[in-house]
Amino acid sequence: MDELRMIAGGPCRSDDDKCGNGDCPTVYATPEPGMLAIQGYDVIHPTPDGESVVLIPEDILKEAARARGWL
Known part of the structure; x- marks a missing residue:
């Protein structure tokens, strides 16, 4: 999918690395209205x-809900 824009999550800070690998689950806005892309655990x-x-x-x-203005 083209043009994903990170709205929550993403690279982890060393003091907040819940995933233990430096790259936490992430929520992305997509060009398609009403759709979010999610990076997470299988x-x-x-x-x-x-x-x-x-x-996730x-x-x-x-955080994604706040970024979208839902909260």
């Missing part, structure tokens, strides 16, 4: 072709 759960389920920390979703 989970094993059956999904239709082309779909995934990812885990709750605080990242709250």
Whole structure:
């Protein structure tokens, strides 16, 4: 997907690296209205072709909601 814009999460600070790898789950705004792209942890759960389920920390979703003006 082209033109993703990070709105929450992203590179972790050394004092807040919940992921332990320097790159935390991230929420991106997309060019498609109403759609967000999510970078997160793989989970094993059956999904239709082309779909995934990812885990992200709750605080990242709250940050994304604030960035979108929802909170």
